[in-house]
Amino acid sequence: MASGASSSPPLSVLSLAAVVVLLLAARGGARPPHSLRGVRPLAFDEGYAQIFGSSNLALLRDGRRVHLALDESTGAGFASQDLFLHGFFSAAIKLPADYAAGVVVAFYLSNGDVYEKTHDELDFEFLGNVRGREWRVQTNVYGNGSTHACREERYDLPFDPTDDFHHYSILWTSQRIIFYVDETPIREVVRTAAMGAAFPSKPMSLYATIWDGSTWANASASH
Template sequence: MAFQVRPPWLLLLHFIAVIFILPAMASLPAPPSPPATVFDDNYVVAYGGDGYHMINQGTEIRLTMDRSSGAGFRSKLAYGSGFFHMRIKVPAGYTAGVVTAYYVASEPERDVQDEVDFEFLGDTDGNPTTLQTNVFVNGHGDREQRLRLWFDPAADFHDYAILWNPSHLVMFVDGTPVRVLKNLTSRGPEYEFPAKPMRARGSVWDGSDWATDGGRSKVDWGRAPFTAGYQGFGVAACAVATAGDTAARCGSPDLWWNGDGYKSLTAAQQAAYESVRRNLTYDYCTDKSKRNPAPSECSFT
């Protein structure tokens, strides 16, 4: 077996995470654990349900992409607020062009959907997977941030979560905040925040035209298939039937994820978040070639 030599910067990043980030995680308030569930309780196959591209093992599913197809799933219900999480293990090895995703999104409708994305961008041999996050509101995106994680997401399952309530949107990796979008809509129309009912979704798909080196490194089908694992199908969220439910019922302070303990980051969370932000490899807020000046929300991190 050949041993992979990790780049020195990756070892340094891991050391920083152990010294500064992980101790902060120990003091984070843990949300209530949802009851143990299997995939069929809350989710259905969206595509690739041929028994090969998606394998349902009850408490774990496997999504596989080859030249013929990828695979995806979605929650049975749409939600207006909540705490969404999934344990994911991404494909290993040469995965250039391969995108493994976990996200919440409203129904596609004339490009005005709301969406919050975890996207794991594969890479060539010897280069680690990049985590990209993005937020769309009314179809307006271009809010990408990219992060080199402090662990190998292909080596084991890790927890990825989205807290969405009337105060803010927070994305977590193993309990550490990696992205925050505050709800500042009361300040004016230039501040956008997701408000449409959204479903939780996951997929593995071909992003050759953009995902790795700006599309220069593409999927090598000779190394297919590419398989990702998903675990943890409990849902702690406010199910909605209509868009009007989102603000009226799903904003209730009686829902635990809307309570006082979840309206802002704790001091430990803020410190961990600031440590993570120093390791971004791309941030739309500082990309003057895309939008100058930066969007209004960039002043409130």
């Protein structure tokens, strides 16, 4: 991105509210909770820590809403303080109104900092939007560092994700992974014998980030 005066406002601001983690039995059912009412989301300081972005992360509503900003110098991100083995992970996310191709927003689970060559990862990624096209979200599944099984799939969204908050959720058990947009399942990965170690099976941290991926995201958005 072009350089600008240090006093310039952030280029994009991502809002996350009600990040919820429900730990489920490894053999739990494939359905998410019918309602998250009554489930108290942790305040930011109770369960998360900033990992980059300095002043580009702002807390609102007693730490129960997070704004992540992208400016000319950096994006921002945070991670859970704990590792999780299975569970239901959900965030209410509103994308920046000026969101454009090149801005990458991700809500994901990963253990890449612990297992560099055999990491597991489950992603929701927004790769920006080309004006005039439908919005799309990409899901990624990596198990044990595999680059062959599952991988990326993309889905058209039936709404503009910059207009309001929508829930993006991942249900991860020992036997299956389901991605949800609001309460609609958009992708299911069922563990099979043929997958071997390529099914995510090690504890992971929960992350949310916004960053400048201009070259990569613009190329991805064009397909």
